[in-house]
Amino acid sequence: MGSTVQIRHTARAAGLLVAMMLCTLRASAYPSMMRHGYFGCVTCHADPSGGSLLTRYGRAQDDLLLTMHYRGAPTAAASRPENFGGFDEFETGAQPTEAAQPPVENPADLDTTNPLWGLLTLPSWLLLQGDYRHMTLYKFGRSDAFGTFPMQADVSGQLELDWFRANGSIGLTGAGAGSPHGRRAQLTTNQGRGINLLSRTHWLGADFGQKRFTARAGRIDIPFGMRIPEHTMWVRDATRTDRESDQQHGVALAYSSELIRGEALVILGNYQIRPDRMRERGYSAYAEVRAADKIYAGVSSLVTHAGTDFQSLEDDVTRQAHGLFARTAPVSALVILAEGDVLLKSRRDLGYVGFLQLDLALVQGLHFGATGELLDAGYLDTGDPFNTLRRIPGFGKPRFGGWLTVDWFFFQQLEARLDAVARQNDPFTVMAQLHILL
Protein backbone atom coordinates (compact mmCIF):
# COMPACT_ATOMS: atom_id res chain seq x y z
CA MET A 1 0.00 0.00 0.00
CA GLY A 2 2.74 2.36 1.04
CA SER A 3 4.71 1.67 -2.09
CA THR A 4 1.65 2.33 -4.28
CA VAL A 5 1.26 5.73 -2.66
CA GLN A 6 4.97 6.37 -3.11
CA ILE A 7 4.79 5.44 -6.82
CA ARG A 8 1.75 7.69 -7.23
CA HIS A 9 3.63 10.57 -5.56
CA THR A 10 6.68 9.96 -7.73
CA ALA A 11 4.55 9.86 -10.90
CA ARG A 12 2.82 13.07 -9.85
CA ALA A 13 6.17 14.74 -9.16
CA ALA A 14 7.48 13.63 -12.55
CA GLY A 15 4.32 14.92 -14.22
CA LEU A 16 4.70 18.25 -12.50
CA LEU A 17 8.30 18.48 -13.55
CA VAL A 18 7.45 17.84 -17.20
CA ALA A 19 4.54 20.26 -17.08
CA MET A 20 6.74 22.89 -15.51
CA MET A 21 9.16 22.57 -18.37
CA LEU A 22 6.43 22.71 -20.98
CA CYS A 23 5.34 26.13 -19.72
CA THR A 24 8.06 27.69 -21.80
CA LEU A 25 11.16 26.83 -23.70
CA ARG A 26 14.90 26.53 -23.29
CA ALA A 27 17.99 27.94 -24.95
CA SER A 28 21.02 26.60 -26.69
CA ALA A 29 23.28 24.18 -25.05
CA TYR A 30 25.96 23.16 -27.43
CA PRO A 31 25.11 19.45 -27.38
CA SER A 32 22.06 20.76 -29.23
CA MET A 33 24.27 21.15 -32.31
CA MET A 34 22.99 17.63 -33.01
CA ARG A 35 20.04 19.30 -34.75
CA HIS A 36 22.47 20.05 -37.57
CA GLY A 37 23.58 16.43 -37.78
CA TYR A 38 26.64 16.62 -35.55
CA PHE A 39 27.20 13.58 -33.39
CA GLY A 40 30.77 14.08 -32.27
CA CYS A 41 32.59 17.15 -30.98
CA VAL A 42 36.03 16.81 -32.55
CA THR A 43 35.29 18.60 -35.78
CA CYS A 44 34.34 21.82 -34.03
CA HIS A 45 36.28 21.66 -30.75
CA ALA A 46 39.92 21.14 -29.89
CA ASP A 47 38.89 18.98 -26.93
CA PRO A 48 37.77 15.59 -28.30
CA SER A 49 34.82 15.59 -25.88
CA GLY A 50 33.83 19.17 -26.63
CA GLY A 51 34.55 22.41 -24.85
CA SER A 52 35.41 26.01 -25.28
CA LEU A 53 38.26 26.20 -27.80
CA LEU A 54 36.94 26.00 -31.35
CA THR A 55 38.74 24.66 -34.37
CA ARG A 56 38.84 26.78 -37.50
CA TYR A 57 35.97 24.71 -38.84
CA GLY A 58 34.10 25.11 -35.55
CA ARG A 59 34.41 28.87 -35.79
CA ALA A 60 32.96 28.71 -39.29
CA GLN A 61 30.04 26.58 -38.14
CA ASP A 62 29.47 28.89 -35.19
CA ASP A 63 28.91 31.63 -37.72
CA LEU A 64 26.98 29.52 -40.23
CA LEU A 65 24.68 27.62 -37.89
CA LEU A 66 24.44 29.46 -34.58
CA THR A 67 24.54 33.16 -35.44
CA MET A 68 21.42 35.04 -36.48
CA HIS A 69 21.60 36.13 -40.12
CA TYR A 70 19.37 39.13 -40.58
CA ARG A 71 19.41 39.01 -44.39
CA GLY A 72 19.07 35.27 -44.56
CA ALA A 73 22.57 34.60 -45.81
CA PRO A 74 25.34 32.75 -44.02
CA THR A 75 28.65 34.56 -44.00
CA ALA A 76 31.07 34.08 -46.77
CA ALA A 77 34.52 34.42 -45.30
CA ALA A 78 33.83 31.82 -42.68
CA SER A 79 32.79 29.26 -45.21
CA ARG A 80 35.27 29.90 -47.98
CA PRO A 81 36.87 26.68 -49.14
CA GLU A 82 40.34 28.16 -48.65
CA ASN A 83 39.60 28.79 -45.00
CA PHE A 84 38.74 25.22 -44.21
CA GLY A 85 39.23 22.22 -46.36
CA GLY A 86 35.71 20.80 -46.19
CA PHE A 87 34.47 17.64 -44.64
CA ASP A 88 36.97 15.33 -46.32
CA GLU A 89 39.54 16.71 -43.89
CA PHE A 90 37.74 15.14 -41.01
CA GLU A 91 38.22 11.49 -40.55
CA THR A 92 36.69 11.38 -37.15
CA GLY A 93 33.11 10.79 -37.96
CA ALA A 94 30.97 13.92 -37.68
CA GLN A 95 28.12 13.93 -40.15
CA PRO A 96 27.63 17.51 -41.25
CA THR A 97 24.50 17.97 -43.27
CA GLU A 98 23.14 21.52 -43.28
CA ALA A 99 26.66 22.74 -42.72
CA ALA A 100 27.62 21.59 -46.19
CA GLN A 101 25.71 24.39 -47.87
CA PRO A 102 27.68 26.38 -50.44
CA PRO A 103 29.06 29.68 -49.18
CA VAL A 104 27.01 32.80 -49.77
CA GLU A 105 28.39 36.30 -49.67
CA ASN A 106 27.72 38.37 -46.58
CA PRO A 107 27.89 42.17 -46.55
CA ALA A 108 29.95 42.12 -43.36
CA ASP A 109 32.39 39.66 -44.94
CA LEU A 110 34.23 39.06 -41.70
CA ASP A 111 36.68 36.22 -41.43
CA THR A 112 35.39 34.37 -38.40
CA THR A 113 37.75 31.43 -38.81
CA ASN A 114 40.44 33.59 -37.23
CA PRO A 115 40.42 35.45 -33.90
CA LEU A 116 39.15 39.01 -33.55
CA TRP A 117 36.86 38.74 -36.57
CA GLY A 118 39.86 38.06 -38.80
CA LEU A 119 42.05 40.95 -37.59
CA LEU A 120 44.55 38.36 -36.40
CA THR A 121 45.54 35.76 -38.98
CA LEU A 122 47.01 32.62 -37.52
CA PRO A 123 49.06 29.87 -39.13
CA SER A 124 47.19 26.61 -39.68
CA TRP A 125 49.03 24.86 -36.82
CA LEU A 126 47.88 27.36 -34.21
CA LEU A 127 44.48 27.98 -32.63
CA LEU A 128 43.87 30.95 -30.39
CA GLN A 129 40.63 32.11 -28.78
CA GLY A 130 39.53 34.67 -26.25
CA ASP A 131 36.38 34.22 -24.19
CA TYR A 132 34.84 37.00 -22.20
CA ARG A 133 31.58 36.37 -20.36
CA HIS A 134 30.05 39.12 -18.29
CA MET A 135 27.33 38.22 -15.84
CA THR A 136 24.77 40.56 -14.33
CA LEU A 137 22.33 39.01 -11.91
CA TYR A 138 19.55 39.93 -9.55
CA LYS A 139 18.56 37.72 -6.62
CA PHE A 140 15.09 38.59 -5.38
CA GLY A 141 14.67 39.04 -1.64
CA ARG A 142 18.35 39.50 -0.91
CA SER A 143 19.91 42.59 0.63
CA ASP A 144 22.78 42.28 -1.86
CA ALA A 145 20.43 41.42 -4.70
CA PHE A 146 22.37 42.96 -7.58
CA GLY A 147 25.67 41.69 -8.87
CA THR A 148 27.71 42.29 -11.99
CA PHE A 149 31.07 40.67 -12.61
CA PRO A 150 33.23 39.09 -15.30
CA MET A 151 32.38 35.39 -15.20
CA GLN A 152 35.08 34.34 -17.64
CA ALA A 153 38.10 36.15 -19.03
CA ASP A 154 40.19 33.45 -20.66
CA VAL A 155 42.57 33.02 -23.54
CA SER A 156 42.95 29.48 -24.80
CA GLY A 157 45.09 28.06 -27.54
CA GLN A 158 46.39 24.97 -29.21
CA LEU A 159 49.56 24.16 -31.07
CA GLU A 160 49.08 21.26 -33.49
CA LEU A 161 52.03 19.70 -35.28
CA ASP A 162 50.89 16.65 -37.22
CA TRP A 163 49.92 14.12 -34.51
CA PHE A 164 51.14 16.21 -31.56
CA ARG A 165 49.02 18.75 -29.71
CA ALA A 166 49.76 21.17 -26.88
CA ASN A 167 46.66 22.85 -25.51
CA GLY A 168 46.04 25.25 -22.66
CA SER A 169 44.11 28.16 -21.28
CA ILE A 170 44.95 31.05 -19.02
CA GLY A 171 42.64 33.61 -17.53
CA LEU A 172 41.75 35.85 -14.64
CA THR A 173 39.26 35.27 -11.87
CA GLY A 174 38.00 37.56 -9.17
CA ALA A 175 36.08 34.82 -7.35
CA GLY A 176 35.63 35.94 -3.76
CA ALA A 177 36.84 34.18 -0.65
CA GLY A 178 34.80 31.07 0.00
CA SER A 179 33.42 30.92 -3.54
CA PRO A 180 33.15 27.38 -4.88
CA HIS A 181 33.96 28.69 -8.36
CA GLY A 182 37.25 29.59 -9.99
CA ARG A 183 39.50 28.82 -7.08
CA ARG A 184 40.22 25.19 -7.98
CA ALA A 185 41.81 26.35 -11.22
CA GLN A 186 43.99 29.03 -9.63
CA LEU A 187 47.63 29.35 -10.58
CA THR A 188 48.43 32.23 -8.27
CA THR A 189 48.07 31.81 -4.54
CA ASN A 190 45.86 34.62 -3.32
CA GLN A 191 43.49 32.84 -0.94
CA GLY A 192 41.22 35.78 -0.21
CA ARG A 193 39.55 38.50 -2.21
CA GLY A 194 41.29 39.86 -5.26
CA ILE A 195 42.33 38.70 -8.66
CA ASN A 196 44.02 35.40 -9.45
CA LEU A 197 45.49 33.92 -12.59
CA LEU A 198 43.92 30.61 -13.45
CA SER A 199 44.34 27.81 -15.93
CA ARG A 200 41.33 25.58 -16.42
CA THR A 201 42.96 23.21 -18.89
CA HIS A 202 46.50 22.48 -20.03
CA TRP A 203 47.48 19.25 -21.70
CA LEU A 204 49.73 17.55 -24.19
CA GLY A 205 48.10 15.12 -26.59
CA ALA A 206 48.73 12.71 -29.44
CA ASP A 207 46.31 11.74 -32.21
CA PHE A 208 46.50 8.32 -33.79
CA GLY A 209 44.40 5.73 -35.60
CA GLN A 210 43.42 8.19 -38.37
CA LYS A 211 42.76 10.76 -35.65
CA ARG A 212 39.98 8.68 -34.17
CA PHE A 213 41.98 8.30 -30.96
CA THR A 214 43.46 11.08 -28.85
CA ALA A 215 45.64 10.35 -25.83
CA ARG A 216 46.17 13.26 -23.46
CA ALA A 217 47.98 14.08 -20.24
CA GLY A 218 47.47 17.23 -18.20
CA ARG A 219 44.59 19.15 -16.66
CA ILE A 220 41.54 17.95 -18.52
CA ASP A 221 37.78 18.50 -18.45
CA ILE A 222 36.12 15.57 -16.69
CA PRO A 223 34.59 13.20 -19.25
CA PHE A 224 31.16 12.63 -17.75
CA GLY A 225 27.59 13.16 -18.91
CA MET A 226 26.33 15.97 -21.07
CA ARG A 227 28.92 18.69 -21.61
CA ILE A 228 26.62 21.67 -21.21
CA PRO A 229 27.75 25.28 -20.76
CA GLU A 230 25.65 25.90 -17.61
CA HIS A 231 28.25 25.09 -14.97
CA THR A 232 25.89 25.61 -12.04
CA MET A 233 23.34 23.11 -13.34
CA TRP A 234 22.96 20.47 -10.62
CA VAL A 235 24.00 17.56 -12.86
CA ARG A 236 27.39 19.21 -13.32
CA ASP A 237 27.67 20.74 -9.85
CA ALA A 238 26.72 17.65 -7.81
CA THR A 239 28.90 15.32 -9.87
CA ARG A 240 31.74 17.91 -9.90
CA THR A 241 32.10 17.63 -13.64
CA ASP A 242 31.61 21.19 -14.84
CA ARG A 243 33.95 23.00 -17.22
CA GLU A 244 34.25 26.00 -14.92
CA SER A 245 36.95 24.70 -12.57
CA ASP A 246 36.24 21.01 -11.91
CA GLN A 247 38.99 19.78 -14.22
CA GLN A 248 41.53 17.30 -12.88
CA HIS A 249 45.09 16.38 -13.76
CA GLY A 250 45.34 12.95 -15.31
CA VAL A 251 45.77 10.80 -18.38
CA ALA A 252 42.91 10.33 -20.85
CA LEU A 253 42.10 8.38 -23.97
CA ALA A 254 39.31 9.55 -26.27
CA TYR A 255 37.70 7.83 -29.24
CA SER A 256 35.36 9.29 -31.80
CA SER A 257 33.72 7.68 -34.82
CA GLU A 258 30.45 7.90 -36.72
CA LEU A 259 28.67 5.53 -34.35
CA ILE A 260 30.36 5.84 -31.01
CA ARG A 261 32.39 8.34 -29.07
CA GLY A 262 33.78 8.28 -25.58
CA GLU A 263 36.62 9.13 -23.26
CA ALA A 264 38.16 7.68 -20.12
CA LEU A 265 40.27 9.72 -17.71
CA VAL A 266 42.52 8.33 -14.99
CA ILE A 267 42.29 11.07 -12.37
CA LEU A 268 45.59 11.72 -10.64
CA GLY A 269 44.31 14.69 -8.63
CA ASN A 270 43.97 18.43 -9.00
CA TYR A 271 47.50 19.70 -8.48
CA GLN A 272 46.20 23.24 -8.08
CA ILE A 273 44.83 22.34 -4.63
CA ARG A 274 46.81 21.50 -1.49
CA PRO A 275 47.31 19.62 0.78
CA ASP A 276 47.65 16.37 -1.13
CA ARG A 277 45.03 14.53 0.95
CA MET A 278 42.41 16.89 -0.49
CA ARG A 279 43.10 15.67 -4.04
CA GLU A 280 40.62 13.23 -5.51
CA ARG A 281 41.98 10.23 -7.38
CA GLY A 282 40.11 7.67 -9.44
CA TYR A 283 38.54 7.58 -12.89
CA SER A 284 35.81 9.13 -14.96
CA ALA A 285 34.49 7.92 -18.29
CA TYR A 286 31.59 8.15 -20.70
CA ALA A 287 30.52 6.52 -23.95
CA GLU A 288 27.81 7.71 -26.30
CA VAL A 289 26.31 5.84 -29.26
CA ARG A 290 24.26 6.94 -32.21
CA ALA A 291 21.18 4.80 -31.55
CA ALA A 292 19.27 6.14 -34.56
CA ASP A 293 19.15 9.23 -36.71
CA LYS A 294 19.32 12.15 -34.27
CA ILE A 295 18.85 9.89 -31.25
CA TYR A 296 22.02 9.57 -29.21
CA ALA A 297 22.38 7.82 -25.86
CA GLY A 298 25.26 7.51 -23.45
CA VAL A 299 26.47 6.14 -20.15
CA SER A 300 28.86 7.73 -17.64
CA SER A 301 30.74 6.53 -14.60
CA LEU A 302 32.98 8.23 -12.03
CA VAL A 303 34.69 6.94 -8.90
CA THR A 304 37.12 9.01 -6.82
CA HIS A 305 38.65 8.83 -3.38
CA ALA A 306 40.16 11.59 -1.27
CA GLY A 307 41.77 11.59 2.17
CA THR A 308 39.69 14.65 2.96
CA ASP A 309 36.89 15.93 0.79
CA PHE A 310 37.84 19.53 -0.01
CA GLN A 311 34.19 20.60 -0.09
CA SER A 312 32.45 18.68 2.69
CA LEU A 313 35.66 18.45 4.79
CA GLU A 314 34.85 14.83 5.70
CA ASP A 315 37.69 12.30 5.95
CA ASP A 316 38.19 9.23 3.75
CA VAL A 317 35.54 9.98 1.20
CA THR A 318 34.83 7.78 -1.78
CA ARG A 319 32.56 9.51 -4.24
CA GLN A 320 30.73 7.81 -7.11
CA ALA A 321 28.40 8.95 -9.86
CA HIS A 322 26.93 6.67 -12.49
CA GLY A 323 24.29 7.59 -15.00
CA LEU A 324 22.68 7.75 -18.39
CA PHE A 325 22.20 10.64 -20.78
CA ALA A 326 20.42 11.07 -24.08
CA ARG A 327 19.87 13.66 -26.80
CA THR A 328 17.29 13.73 -29.52
CA ALA A 329 15.92 16.12 -32.11
CA PRO A 330 12.41 14.93 -33.03
CA VAL A 331 12.15 17.95 -35.33
CA SER A 332 15.07 20.12 -36.34
CA ALA A 333 13.76 23.10 -34.35
CA LEU A 334 13.56 21.15 -31.10
CA VAL A 335 16.32 19.37 -29.23
CA ILE A 336 15.73 17.44 -26.01
CA LEU A 337 18.62 16.75 -23.65
CA ALA A 338 18.32 14.54 -20.59
CA GLU A 339 20.64 13.14 -17.97
CA GLY A 340 20.10 11.14 -14.80
CA ASP A 341 22.83 10.05 -12.38
CA VAL A 342 22.91 8.21 -9.09
CA LEU A 343 25.25 9.64 -6.45
CA LEU A 344 27.05 7.54 -3.89
CA LYS A 345 29.29 8.95 -1.21
CA SER A 346 30.83 7.53 1.92
CA ARG A 347 28.45 7.56 4.89
CA ARG A 348 25.60 8.93 2.79
CA ASP A 349 22.40 7.38 1.53
CA LEU A 350 21.95 6.92 -2.18
CA GLY A 351 21.45 10.26 -3.91
CA TYR A 352 20.42 11.23 -7.41
CA VAL A 353 20.54 14.17 -9.79
CA GLY A 354 18.96 14.78 -13.16
CA PHE A 355 17.84 17.32 -15.69
CA LEU A 356 15.64 17.56 -18.74
CA GLN A 357 16.15 20.41 -21.15
CA LEU A 358 14.13 21.53 -24.15
CA ASP A 359 15.82 23.75 -26.71
CA LEU A 360 13.64 25.40 -29.34
CA ALA A 361 15.15 27.39 -32.19
CA LEU A 362 12.43 28.43 -34.61
CA VAL A 363 14.70 31.07 -36.09
CA GLN A 364 18.44 30.60 -36.46
CA GLY A 365 20.30 32.44 -33.73
CA LEU A 366 17.42 32.71 -31.27
CA HIS A 367 16.87 29.89 -28.81
CA PHE A 368 14.15 29.54 -26.22
CA GLY A 369 14.27 26.89 -23.61
CA ALA A 370 13.17 25.29 -20.39
CA THR A 371 15.08 23.09 -18.02
CA GLY A 372 13.86 21.10 -15.05
CA GLU A 373 16.28 19.88 -12.41
CA LEU A 374 16.06 17.36 -9.60
CA LEU A 375 18.59 16.75 -6.83
CA ASP A 376 19.02 14.73 -3.68
CA ALA A 377 22.71 14.63 -2.79
CA GLY A 378 22.09 11.83 -0.27
CA TYR A 379 21.30 12.04 3.43
CA LEU A 380 24.33 12.01 5.72
CA ASP A 381 24.17 9.33 8.37
CA THR A 382 26.05 10.69 11.40
CA GLY A 383 25.99 7.29 13.12
CA ASP A 384 24.90 9.09 16.27
CA PRO A 385 21.21 8.63 17.22
CA PHE A 386 21.39 11.78 19.38
CA ASN A 387 22.83 13.90 16.60
CA THR A 388 20.66 13.21 13.56
CA LEU A 389 20.55 15.83 10.86
CA ARG A 390 17.45 17.42 9.45
CA ARG A 391 16.29 16.19 6.04
CA ILE A 392 15.90 19.15 3.72
CA PRO A 393 15.30 19.43 -0.03
CA GLY A 394 18.49 18.30 -1.73
CA PHE A 395 19.69 16.50 1.38
CA GLY A 396 17.55 13.45 2.07
CA LYS A 397 14.60 14.91 0.15
CA PRO A 398 14.11 15.75 -3.53
CA ARG A 399 14.87 19.33 -4.48
CA PHE A 400 13.37 20.85 -7.61
CA GLY A 401 14.60 23.64 -9.82
CA GLY A 402 13.67 25.21 -13.12
CA TRP A 403 15.35 27.43 -15.69
CA LEU A 404 13.75 29.52 -18.42
CA THR A 405 16.19 30.82 -20.97
CA VAL A 406 16.45 33.05 -24.01
CA ASP A 407 19.75 32.79 -25.86
CA TRP A 408 20.41 35.13 -28.74
CA PHE A 409 23.46 34.79 -30.98
CA PHE A 410 22.93 38.29 -32.26
CA PHE A 411 26.12 38.84 -34.24
CA GLN A 412 29.17 36.90 -35.29
CA GLN A 413 30.87 35.66 -32.12
CA LEU A 414 28.54 37.60 -29.84
CA GLU A 415 25.90 36.00 -27.62
CA ALA A 416 23.41 37.50 -25.19
CA ARG A 417 21.61 35.22 -22.80
CA LEU A 418 18.89 35.70 -20.20
CA ASP A 419 18.07 33.05 -17.58
CA ALA A 420 15.39 32.99 -14.91
CA VAL A 421 16.28 30.37 -12.33
CA ALA A 422 13.90 29.17 -9.62
CA ARG A 423 15.20 26.59 -7.17
CA GLN A 424 13.90 25.39 -3.85
CA ASN A 425 15.83 26.99 -0.96
CA ASP A 426 17.42 29.53 -3.28
CA PRO A 427 16.30 33.05 -4.10
CA PHE A 428 14.64 33.48 -7.48
CA THR A 429 17.44 34.71 -9.71
CA VAL A 430 17.51 36.47 -13.06
CA MET A 431 20.82 36.34 -14.90
CA ALA A 432 21.85 38.31 -17.96
CA GLN A 433 25.01 37.25 -19.72
CA LEU A 434 27.07 38.65 -22.56
CA HIS A 435 29.57 36.34 -24.23
CA ILE A 436 32.21 37.65 -26.59
CA LEU A 437 34.16 35.03 -28.47
CA LEU A 438 37.34 36.65 -29.70
Place this chain on the structure above:
Amino acid sequence: MRYWITGCALFAVLATSASAGAHPSFPGKLQERLDMPCVPQCTLCHVDTNGGLGTVVTPFGGRMLTAIRQARQQALPKELDLKDSIEPAIAGFFSPTANSDNDDMPDLEELREGRNPNQPGAGNLCAIYGCNSARAVRSGGVDPWALGAAAVALVGVARRRKNPKPKVTV
Protein backbone atom coordinates in the same frame (compact mmCIF):
# COMPACT_ATOMS: atom_id res chain seq x y z
CA MET B 1 -4.23 20.89 -19.14
CA ARG B 2 -4.45 20.30 -15.39
CA TYR B 3 -0.76 19.32 -15.26
CA TRP B 4 0.09 22.34 -17.38
CA ILE B 5 -1.60 24.71 -14.95
CA THR B 6 -0.20 22.89 -11.92
CA GLY B 7 3.29 23.00 -13.42
CA CYS B 8 3.06 26.72 -14.08
CA ALA B 9 1.78 27.24 -10.54
CA LEU B 10 4.70 25.25 -9.14
CA PHE B 11 7.16 27.34 -11.12
CA ALA B 12 5.45 30.49 -9.85
CA VAL B 13 5.73 29.25 -6.26
CA LEU B 14 9.41 28.44 -6.75
CA ALA B 15 9.97 31.77 -8.41
CA THR B 16 8.32 33.89 -5.78
CA SER B 17 9.39 32.08 -2.62
CA ALA B 18 11.34 34.34 -0.32
CA SER B 19 15.06 33.92 0.05
CA ALA B 20 16.19 32.01 3.08
CA GLY B 21 19.82 32.45 2.14
CA ALA B 22 22.71 32.94 4.47
CA HIS B 23 25.24 35.45 3.29
CA PRO B 24 28.15 34.71 0.97
CA SER B 25 30.33 37.11 2.93
CA PHE B 26 30.12 34.94 6.07
CA PRO B 27 33.18 32.76 5.33
CA GLY B 28 35.37 35.81 4.69
CA LYS B 29 34.10 37.60 7.78
CA LEU B 30 34.63 34.52 9.91
CA GLN B 31 38.21 34.32 8.69
CA GLU B 32 38.87 37.99 9.42
CA ARG B 33 37.17 37.95 12.82
CA LEU B 34 39.01 34.86 14.05
CA ASP B 35 42.22 35.37 12.06
CA MET B 36 41.87 31.94 10.52
CA PRO B 37 44.61 30.59 8.23
CA CYS B 38 42.10 30.19 5.39
CA VAL B 39 38.65 31.20 4.31
CA PRO B 40 36.42 28.29 5.37
CA GLN B 41 34.14 26.44 2.98
CA CYS B 42 30.39 27.02 3.20
CA THR B 43 30.22 23.34 4.24
CA LEU B 44 31.59 24.32 7.64
CA CYS B 45 27.90 25.00 8.35
CA HIS B 46 25.91 24.11 5.24
CA VAL B 47 25.08 20.92 3.40
CA ASP B 48 26.87 22.09 0.27
CA THR B 49 28.82 24.97 -1.20
CA ASN B 50 25.66 26.78 -2.30
CA GLY B 51 24.81 27.78 1.28
CA GLY B 52 21.34 29.01 2.16
CA LEU B 53 19.69 29.38 5.58
CA GLY B 54 17.58 26.26 5.28
CA THR B 55 20.67 24.19 4.54
CA VAL B 56 22.59 24.46 7.82
CA VAL B 57 23.25 20.87 8.89
CA THR B 58 26.56 20.63 10.75
CA PRO B 59 26.83 20.76 14.57
CA PHE B 60 28.95 23.91 14.45
CA GLY B 61 26.57 25.42 11.89
CA GLY B 62 23.63 24.79 14.20
CA ARG B 63 25.36 26.61 17.08
CA MET B 64 26.34 29.51 14.84
CA LEU B 65 22.82 29.77 13.46
CA THR B 66 21.45 30.02 17.00
CA ALA B 67 24.00 32.73 17.85
CA ILE B 68 23.09 34.70 14.70
CA ARG B 69 19.38 34.50 15.54
CA GLN B 70 20.08 35.71 19.07
CA ALA B 71 22.21 38.57 17.79
CA ARG B 72 19.47 39.67 15.39
CA GLN B 73 16.79 39.41 18.11
CA GLN B 74 18.94 41.40 20.52
CA ALA B 75 19.31 44.15 17.96
CA LEU B 76 15.52 44.67 17.76
CA PRO B 77 13.70 47.01 17.36
CA LYS B 78 16.62 48.22 15.26
CA GLU B 79 17.09 45.78 12.43
CA LEU B 80 20.41 44.00 12.08
CA ASP B 81 21.05 43.13 8.47
CA LEU B 82 21.85 39.46 7.93
CA LYS B 83 25.19 40.24 6.30
CA ASP B 84 26.29 42.20 9.38
CA SER B 85 25.16 39.61 11.88
CA ILE B 86 28.05 37.17 12.12
CA GLU B 87 30.46 39.47 13.95
CA PRO B 88 28.07 40.36 16.83
CA ALA B 89 27.03 36.72 16.93
CA ILE B 90 30.62 35.60 17.55
CA ALA B 91 31.38 38.47 19.89
CA GLY B 92 28.31 38.15 22.10
CA PHE B 93 26.38 34.97 21.58
CA PHE B 94 28.67 32.14 20.51
CA SER B 95 30.04 30.57 23.66
CA PRO B 96 33.86 30.55 23.70
CA THR B 97 33.71 27.14 25.38
CA ALA B 98 31.31 25.59 22.85
CA ASN B 99 32.78 22.35 21.53
CA SER B 100 30.65 20.84 18.77
CA ASP B 101 32.78 17.74 18.23
CA ASN B 102 33.52 17.16 21.94
CA ASP B 103 37.26 16.97 21.40
CA ASP B 104 40.06 18.68 23.32
CA MET B 105 39.60 22.15 21.79
CA PRO B 106 36.64 24.58 21.73
CA ASP B 107 35.16 25.50 18.35
CA LEU B 108 36.53 29.04 18.05
CA GLU B 109 40.02 27.89 19.02
CA GLU B 110 39.84 25.14 16.41
CA LEU B 111 38.91 27.65 13.74
CA ARG B 112 41.82 29.91 14.71
CA GLU B 113 44.12 26.90 14.36
CA GLY B 114 42.65 25.85 11.00
CA ARG B 115 41.06 22.75 12.53
CA ASN B 116 37.62 21.40 11.76
CA PRO B 117 35.19 22.01 14.67
CA ASN B 118 32.78 19.40 13.30
CA GLN B 119 35.29 16.59 13.52
CA PRO B 120 36.96 15.21 16.67
CA GLY B 121 40.70 15.80 16.54
CA ALA B 122 42.35 18.17 14.11
CA GLY B 123 40.42 17.34 10.95
CA ASN B 124 41.11 19.36 7.83
CA LEU B 125 39.58 22.71 7.25
CA CYS B 126 41.85 24.49 4.83
CA ALA B 127 42.24 23.76 1.16
CA ILE B 128 44.97 25.97 -0.28
CA TYR B 129 44.40 27.00 -3.87
CA GLY B 130 47.08 27.78 -6.41
CA CYS B 131 50.29 26.20 -7.62
CA ASN B 132 52.66 27.08 -4.80
CA SER B 133 51.31 26.85 -1.27
CA ALA B 134 54.66 27.92 0.19
CA ARG B 135 53.93 31.46 -0.93
CA ALA B 136 50.21 31.35 -0.20
CA VAL B 137 48.91 34.63 1.12
CA ARG B 138 45.90 35.09 3.31
CA SER B 139 44.07 37.80 1.46
CA GLY B 140 44.29 40.70 -0.92
CA GLY B 141 46.49 41.40 -3.90
CA VAL B 142 47.76 39.21 -6.66
CA ASP B 143 50.82 36.98 -6.65
CA PRO B 144 53.39 39.45 -8.06
CA TRP B 145 55.74 36.70 -9.26
CA ALA B 146 53.12 35.02 -11.40
CA LEU B 147 51.80 38.27 -12.82
CA GLY B 148 55.35 39.44 -13.51
CA ALA B 149 56.16 36.22 -15.35
CA ALA B 150 52.97 36.52 -17.40
CA ALA B 151 53.77 40.15 -18.29
CA VAL B 152 57.32 39.28 -19.36
CA ALA B 153 56.01 36.42 -21.50
CA LEU B 154 53.43 38.68 -23.17
CA VAL B 155 55.98 41.41 -23.88
CA GLY B 156 58.32 38.77 -25.32
CA VAL B 157 55.65 37.44 -27.65
CA ALA B 158 54.69 40.97 -28.73
CA ARG B 159 58.31 41.92 -29.48
CA ARG B 160 58.84 38.73 -31.42
CA ARG B 161 55.78 39.42 -33.55
CA LYS B 162 56.97 42.96 -34.17
CA ASN B 163 60.55 41.94 -35.07
CA PRO B 164 60.39 38.46 -36.52
CA LYS B 165 63.68 36.65 -36.88
CA PRO B 166 65.06 37.07 -40.44
CA LYS B 167 65.01 33.91 -42.46
CA VAL B 168 68.48 32.47 -42.92
CA THR B 169 69.14 31.14 -46.36
CA VAL B 170 72.21 29.17 -47.28
